[in-house]
Amino acid sequence: MRVIKAADYKDMSRKAANIISAQVIMKPNAVLGLATGSTPIGTYEQLVEWYKKGDLDFSQVTTVNLDEYIGLSHDHEQSYYYFMNKHLYSKVNLDLSRCYVPNGLEMNASKACTEYEQLVKRVGGVDLQLLGLGHNGHIGFNEPGSAFEMTTHAVTLTSSTLDANKRFFESVDEMPKAAYTMGIKTIMQAKKIVLIVSSADKAEILKRIIEGPVIPEVPASILQLHNDVTIVADAAACKYI
């Protein structure tokens, strides 16, 4: 694992966007694995800025997102598809027919997950996977205790994740309690992984994933076993490393 210490959120975002840009420049038809949450917003903003300056071309890029709430449609303001459209798809020249997010409206979980897993294979696998980090060490929606060998699957969200993400909904009752997520196995098959981490409240979990044992109770600890992981973390998150 390479750890790049960034000064602050903006610096973290620029460094992560630089790595993604390099990927797209080196391989214009790259498959990018993308993430939601508040952490990647600055990274997407930076990519949009460089696109507008003419430095980046996404026309041949394919994107596959990590996860989606079950029950939310693309136009629901809290769906991850909506988030991606708002922060990236609608602002750059990505071809929407190649921007994929698990289908939250497919109620047949095994169908939704099998199809998504096949899709990731069909597009040739992920060249670069961007990840955020949950406060409990989750990646995508792989909550503590998830088996490392899981592929795309349906999950029941833990109370700590419901708590962390309820701020985006009018009330916790409106928040979906389940999601589809790429599994740890799917994530680990990406050729390169970039994990971005910001703020002091993630400092302790960041230390555990880098220095602690590789255990399902800390899902992101599995990244220690991948051969091309770059962690870009701001100074506040790096407090203990």
Ligand code: GLP
């Ligand atoms: C959600 C997403 C994760 C994300 C996490 C952290 O639970 N499913 O992919 O990494 O939130 O979010 P934030 O960046 O807002 O802390």
